[in-house]
Amino acid sequence: MSTSIDQIRNIGIIAHIDAGKTTTTERILYYAKFLHRPGGVDEGTTATDFDEEEAKRGITIYSAAITCKWNGHTINIIDTPGHVDFTAEVERSLRVLDGAVVVFSAMEGVEAQSETVWRQADKYNVPRICFINKMDRIGASFERTFEEIQKRLRGNPVALQIPIGEGTTSTGDSFSGVIDLIKMQALFYDQESMGDQFEVQEIPEAYLEKAQEWRAKLLESVAELDEAVLEQYYETEDIAEDVIVRLLREATLKGDLQPTFCGSSLNYIGVQPVLDGVTSFLPSPLDRPPVEGINPQPKKRGGEAGGHETRGPSVDEPMCGLVFKIQADKHGDLCFMRVYSGQLKSGSRLLNPRTGKKELVSQLWRVQAGAREKVETDSIDAGDIIGVIGPKEAVTGDTLCEIQHPILLETISFPETVISMAVEPESSADRKKLEDTLQKLSRQDPTFKAVANEETGQTIVSGMGELHLEVLRNRMQKEFNLSVRVHKPRVSYRETVTAAVEKEVEFNRPSANGNMYFKVKLRLEPFKGDKPISIKSQLKPNELNPELEKELMETLRLGVDGGGQVGFPLMNVQFVVLDAQSREGETSDVAVEAATSEALHGCIMDAKIQLLEPIMKMEVVTPDEFRGNIQADLSSRNANVLNSEWRGDLCVMEVEAPLSQLFGYSTQIRSLSQGRASFSMEPLKYAAAPQSVLKEMIG
Known part of the structure; x- marks a missing residue:
């Protein structure tokens, strides 16, 4: 029997590298009885880091899907990488997920990749809850991390727990459990059962005042969500538990609040409340708005394609889904697919609107990280995530839908290679x-x-x-x-132009079948828009035969793929068709293509080219004693230190630097700091490269 849609949770575990995502996922699977014994990242024995490369390096490289049960709910979990090189895995996962658990290290707080994954979740309007992990580490601070979520991420976290102790100390104040601020009780986890058993006790007297302060903050945040509850709170100074949960859920689904938990996944403390938070606060597919797309086919009674279409998360709607990942397999590539509406059945033929071709769905598999289980019912309902074998031409971001009810969903956008x-x-x-x-x-x-x-x-x-x-x-x-x-x-450079240039070409050649003629005038100019290259026409309506105009624009579109003067792709430019002249009986597709190509390349060769290079956003963390050497080295690499702040006794520098100067930097920073400094980086933008680089390339 399939799970009802309102009992499904499609969630991602997202974070900066080394915040504890995979360990948290491992504990979740253990407490949900999916695993008999939790594995360890350092030993390379975790369920979701099943790839040999991941086990060897101790990091997540590929997003792994896995399904477990908790309190009558089916939870589809995707454990994502934290390393910036694999940020696309996060991007494609968040595109199809309904909610996310954002994991933070209480020691490092909000880090560079934390900001990236938070922005990605904002982009797709993914509701989220927060888990402040590693409360047992020296230097851990719940309050500092909580404040960084507010300030650096502009989040609105609401603490549902606070820690009992922090870090590991010899004074007896070590992290030992958590205080539930809704029920006002202390939870102490049994180490022998690996946290599977825990005791509920009264809050220790030393933490009672602090717990009351944080509960007051929680109640104020909740009371502000509803006028009637606010009035009641002013009268009684309390709010019923079921009302707190209801209002927190409503605010979380809207993205207004982020319920925040704390614990130590490695030491088996505080993970079950996160699971409870997933089922209580994160959305089911029914809580998400209907998916939107366009009809790629013309209407039967005439008219153009492109009409707006929606699909709700119901088995009664026509089937549609989005392929968000493709994994190589000996028996055929496995397509990971989110089913948004209808029912997906094995043996069915579906339409791929991008290619206009039909794809066969031969088998359905429930993917469990490195393993898989055949779906017994041979059908999957709306709202679920499944592995599909059969499609031959589908790529990441493709829609598969019923042939009679076509819809093209928004694809997944990925950052430029660097x-x-x-x-x-x-x-x-x-x-x-x-x-x-x-x-x-x-x-x-x-x-x-x-x-x-x-x-x-x-x-x-x-x-x-x-x-x-x-x-x-x-x-x-x-x-x-x-x-x-x-x-x-x-380095993947780009080319742009610094000033507008125009080119007029008249193609007039005799041929065996008569004269060939076409005249076109183009302008190439600097332009900044949503896409790297813009192509537009200033031709008046009916000035040119529609078929010839289509050929002209298609030639332009294909021609710009050849790149600029040096051979790198063009960026931040616009091609404008200023004028075009044809002659009856003499203008053909061949003439249009020849004149347009010559004009396009003429514009590029006549333009004043500027080379653009990728600039990386870096976060460099170092003990103070090495700061001077590291700053001097960054300066020699043409890096710009924008800001620096203190995180405990570590200096955190916000840096922008050209990628061309950063090869081998990981070795250099270790050498300069005796292995104690670290850095992370992500692509930020393209900016003008030094003229010397362009001169060297042109020779």
């Missing part, structure tokens, strides 16, 4: 194998791109960072038995 390197097979016999392998990897990973450079004969692969490309190289070796040679990573 680093490239050349790869070549060990032997020339493996060239075709390399091409096929890169094609498969590109289909599975939307932030990995492979392009053959026709001029140099090299194959250039691009990704999100050195670690990202290193992991993919290892995958080629292990999964595809393909050895490759790599050359030094290159």
Whole structure:
């Protein structure tokens, strides 16, 4: 029997690297009786870090889906990576999830990637609860982390728990349990049962006053959500428990508040209340608005495609779903899919509106991290997440829907790649194998791109960072038995123009079938919009035959993919069609294409090109004694220290630096700080590169 939709929770565990996401997921699976014994990240024995590369490095690389039961609810969990190189895994997971648990380290507080995942959750309007983890570590501070969520993330956390003690001390004030501020009771977890058993006691007298202060804050936050409750609170100075939970849920679903818990996943303290929080405060698919899309096909009685469509989370609606991940498999690629409406059945044929082709769904699998279970009923209802085998051409972000009721959902957008390197097979016999392998990897990973450079004969692969490309190289070796040679990573530069330039081209050539003629005038100008390149026409209606105009715009669109003068993709530019002239009987698609291509490349070659380079946003954390050396090194790398603040006895610097200067930085910072400093970085923007770089490239 399938779970009713209101009892389903689709959640992600998101955080900065090393905040404890995977350990928290492992404890959740243990308490939900999915695991007989929890594994450990350091031992490489966790359920969700099942890949050999993850176990070896002790980090999450691939988002892992897993399903468990808690208090009559089915919880589909996706454990996501924290490393910036794999931020696309977070992006695609949040696109299809209904809620999230954001994990913070009480020792480090809000970190760089914490801000990134919070912004990603904001982008998709994902309600969330917070878990302040690692309360047992030296230097842990619940209040400091709580305030950072308010200030740095502009969140509105509401504490439902506070810790009993903090860190590990010799004075007896070590972290030992949590205080439930709704029920006003203390929870102490049994270490022998690995936290599965816990005792409910009265709040220790030493913490009673503090607990009352925090409960007052909780009640004030809740009372402000409802006028009737506010009046009652002024009269009685209390609010009933069921009213607190109801109002917190309503505010969480709207994104107004984030219920906040605390504990230590490693030491088995405080994880079950987070599970309770998932079922009590985070949304079911029914609590989310209907998914929106467009009808990709013209209406039967005439009219254009593009009409607005919605699908509610009901089995009575036409089926539609979104493919958010593709995983290689010996028996065929496994597509991870969120079913938004209707019922997905094995053996059914669905439409892929992007390609206009039909895809077969041959099998449905319930994915459990590295394992999988066949779906016994051979059907999945709206609101669920499932693994599908069968689709051949679907890629990440594709919609699959009923053929009779087409809908195209919004796809998933991913950040631009920032680093490239050349790869070549060990032997020339493996060239075709390399091409096929890169094609498969590109289909599975939307932030990995492979392009053959026709001029140099090299194959250039691009990704999100050195670690990202290193992991993919290892995958080629292990999964595809393909050895490759790599050359030094290159930065993915972009080109733009600094001033407008116009070009008029008249194509007038005799041919065997008569004269060919077309005249076009283009302008290339600086432009900043939502997309890197904008193409628009200033032609008057009916000035040009619609078919010829379509060919002109298509030639422009394909032509800009060739890049700028140096060969890098164009960015922040606009091509404008100023004028076009044709002649009856002489203008053909060939003439339009030839004139347009010549005008486009003429604009590019005549323009004053500016090279853009990727700038990284960095957070550098160092003990004070090494700060001077690290700042001097950053300065030598053309980095700009924007701000610095203190986090305990550590100095945290906010830095912007060009990626081209950061290769090998992880080794250098360890050397400068005796291994005690750390850093994290993420792509921020593209900015003008030094003129010397452009001169060197042009020669």
